Amino acid sequence: MWQNTKRVFLDSVEHILNAAAQLLPSVLAMLVIFIFTLVLAIAVRSVVRRLCNKLALDRRLREWGVAPVSSDSWASPTKLLTRISFWTVLLLGLFLGLSVLDTPVASAIDLRILEYAPRLLVAFAMFAIAVGIARVVERNVLIGAVNMGMQSARLIALGARWLVVLLGAAIALDHAGVGASVVPLAFGILFGGIVFALALAVGLGAKDLVARSLQRRFPDAGSAEAPPEQEEPRGGIHHV
Amino acid sequence: MSATSTGLSAVAESRAGGEILIALEAADRRSATDSAAAIRARLSERFSGCNATVLVTTAGTDPALVDPADAPDVPPAAPTLAGAAMAGQPSVLRTVLEEADRRGARAAALLSAAHDESLDWLGHLFQPILEADFDFVSPSYRRNRFDGMLNTAIVYPLVRSLFGRRLRQPTGSEAAFSVTLARSLLAQPAWRRDPAYAGSPAWLVGSILAGACRACQAWLGRWPGGAGPAEDASHALARIVGPWFHEMERHAERWQRVEGSEPVPTFGQGAALDGERSDVDVAALEDGFRLGLRELESLWGLVLPPATLLALRRAAAAPAGKARVSDPVWARIVYDFAVAYSVRAVERQQLLRSMTPLYLGWVRGFVEDVRELDADGTEERVEALCGWFEREKRYGIARWRWPDNFNP
Numbered sequence A: 001m002w003q004n005t006k007r008v009f010l011d012s013v014e015h016i017l018n019a020a021a022q023l024l025p026s027v028l029a030m031l032v033i034f035i036f037t038l039v040l041a042i043a044v045r046s047v048v049r050r051l052c053n054k055l056a057l058d059r060r061l062r063e064w065g066v067a068p069v070s071s072d073s074w075a076s077p078t079k080l081l082t083r084i085s086f087w088t089v090l091l092l093g094l095f096l097g098l099s100v101l102d103t104p105v106a107s108a109i110d111l112r113i114l115e116y117a118p119r120l121l122v123a124f125a126m127f128a129i130a131v132g133i134a135r136v137v138e139r140n141v142l143i144g145a146v147n148m149g150m151q152s153a154r155l156i157a158l159g160a161r162w163l164v165v166l167l168g169a170a171i172a173l174d175h176a177g178v179g180a181s182v183v184p185l186a187f188g189i190l191f192g193g194i195v196f197a198l199a200l201a202v203g204l205g206a207k208d209l210v211a212r213s214l215q216r217r218f219p220d221a222g223s224a225e226a227p228p229e230q231e232e233p234r235g236g237i238h239h240v
Numbered sequence B: 001m002s003a004t005s006t007g008l009s010a011v012a013e014s015r016a017g018g019e020i021l022i023a024l025e026a027a028d029r030r031s032a033t034d035s036a037a038a039i040r041a042r043l044s045e046r047f048s049g050c051n052a053t054v055l056v057t058t059a060g061t062d063p064a065l066v067d068p069a070d071a072p073d074v075p076p077a078a079p080t081l082a083g084a085a086m087a088g089q090p091s092v093l094r095t096v097l098e099e100a101d102r103r104g105a106r107a108a109a110l111l112s113a114a115h116d117e118s119l120d121w122l123g124h125l126f127q128p129i130l131e132a133d134f135d136f137v138s139p140s141y142r143r144n145r146f147d148g149m150l151n152t153a154i155v156y157p158l159v160r161s162l163f164g165r166r167l168r169q170p171t172g173s174e175a176a177f178s179v180t181l182a183r184s185l186l187a188q189p190a191w192r193r194d195p196a197y198a199g200s201p202a203w204l205v206g207s208i209l210a211g212a213c214r215a216c217q218a219w220l221g222r223w224p225g226g227a228g229p230a231e232d233a234s235h236a237l238a239r240i241v242g243p244w245f246h247e248m249e250r251h252a253e254r255w256q257r258v259e260g261s262e263p264v265p266t267f268g269q270g271a272a273l274d275g276e277r278s279d280v281d282v283a284a285l286e287d288g289f290r291l292g293l294r295e296l297e298s299l300w301g302l303v304l305p306p307a308t309l310l311a312l313r314r315a316a317a318a319p320a321g322k323a324r325v326s327d328p329v330w331a332r333i334v335y336d337f338a339v340a341y342s343v344r345a346v347e348r349q350q351l352l353r354s355m356t357p358l359y360l361g362w363v364r365g366f367v368e369d370v371r372e373l374d375a376d377g378t379e380e381r382v383e384a385l386c387g388w389f390e391r392e393k394r395y396g397i398a399r400w401r402w403p404d405n406f407n408p
Helices: A002-054 A057-064 A077-099 A104-147 A153-176 A182-205 A207-217 B029-046 B092-103 B121-132 B149-163 B179-186 B201-210 B233-250 B282-300 B306-316 B327-343 B348-354 B356-370 B375-391 B393-401
Strands: B018-024 B050-058 B064-066 B107-111 B136-142 B175-178 B215-222
Touching (some): A002 A057, A002 A077, A104 B282, A104 B356, A153 B282, A182 A207, B018 B029, B029 B050, B029 B121, B064 B092, B092 B175, B092 B179, B121 B136, B121 B175, B149 B233, B149 B393, B175 B179, B175 B201, B179 B201, B233 B348, B282 B306, B306 B356, B348 B356, B356 B375, B375 B393
Parallel strands (some): B018 B107
Antiparallel strands (some): B050 B064, B107 B175, B136 B175
16 A cells, blocks of 8 residues: 555656656746846846937927926936836747747747737837827917917817827727727727817808918909918017 | 218328229129129219229129129029028139139129119128228118118117127128138138038128127118018028027137127118008017917027026016017027027927917017107117117026026
8 A cells, every 4th residue: 555655646746857857958948048038138128218318208209299398307208218128028039939939828828929019119100190190280280370369279279189189099009909890980080070179160260361361362262352472470569 | 870971081082093892792694794893983972092892793603703794694683681591502702712812812892782872882791801901891871760771679689788799780691891801710720620610691790790800880771671571570580680589609719708899980870761651460479479389488488597597578468559569578588598599498390480479479568669769769779779789698698508597
């Protein structure tokens, strides 16, 4: 009895040790990949930080109104980019490291993630750029509309901002392969709706301005009143 | 305004002589030829010993000076009297300076349009250089009170307080200069460092006022440009005021040491034109100011200190027909925007265009103040504004040195 138990126990231990011995090179390879990935992630973070500092990215983005003016340097665009680049490299390395274990489930998951990750990253970058552009567009449209005397300037600026954000979101989702045909359809409906709202805002908020512009452009179109030969400056003042 | 006229009767005739070079920006070949002939005739009559050469400037990527008779097709000129030289375009001024240097001309001028022929405008323009050893003459014109408002509201008071010299119309692209000054300007490193900007009207006047050369101004009669094409206030602000903020950066060490201001020698009589219509729509100006405060206050918060924003809120809260930006607040606002331009608190074009409602708010008060005044009264009102710019200069210097401190 004791001999049988001992044999079974020793067989089990031998089996485990054999399995561990077979797995050990893979584990070692995984650990090497992890360490290499960590070093690479730190290097990438350093390169990204230096590049951002050289381009004065924080100042430029604040200047354009893309990044909020804040004394909190923790939330600066440079910090954000360095963190994103660090964790992206680290996560990709993690999945790469797991794939060397050569278990069927891990390999299948890793393969799909590694295939999908670049598309996801590009889509994310597209959306982030679109959000940045949207803020620049919003500020420009707001200033322009205020200077034109449009009472609904804020509404028009917001509309312009969301148009760009929606466009960016639709392109990013399309690139990431999310939503298939639903995305273009939803985007078309929303885009059309915002354009319609903007048209109403311009028409109602600046109808006099629009009327004057149309009258100048089409002087013979149904108006008995002769158009002025030259546009009268705002308030009757010649600024230059 | 009754400008002081400097007499030069005691100057010896014998000092006249040499070549006068005039670069003319003409609308077309025919008018260029006619203007050149008329100018030559008048100059030879006025300065008998001088040999006048009139050339026309050709626009394009490589500006050149050609004889109007040889000019194949002088392209229509843009209205350049008020300084329409665009950043990024090759400078016509440099071509004129080089030509004056090459010819060794005693005096040279860059002119834009036909002038008031009832006056001795050529005499006023060249006499200071040929007979009184001035290096630079800034042409000034009699204009309606509400024309050239950017000059009245910002450029004249600002330039005067910065450099301490009362050059009444420093915004024009016209100028007359001696060959000594031409050579000195050509030697400036700015042509190499910032070729797109060097040669612009603000660069020229800024270089002269910050330097040690002898500058004066000459009143050349009525403004020859007429009412001019209407230009949107925000575009005009960005185009005219931006280069002057740039000049503040260039000469920061110089202007921080200047206190007060003194008149520059003036030739000819200057005053605003009388009999002007006064149908300025102050309600539109006031609406523009209120709308700007409502929508752009958050943006202005990056530029203006809380005290100024509070003053603006109070101004906008006034009953209809009473809202206005006062002179001291306006002077501080201009300094604050100059600082924001320098530190790039907001993208520069956005910053300058966002200043428009504030400018309209000040103009609204100015129009109300001078509506019933004559030319002299209007000039006194402008003097009062300039006084505020000079008094608030300490504030401007403090903001410039410590831009992050909103309560100097």
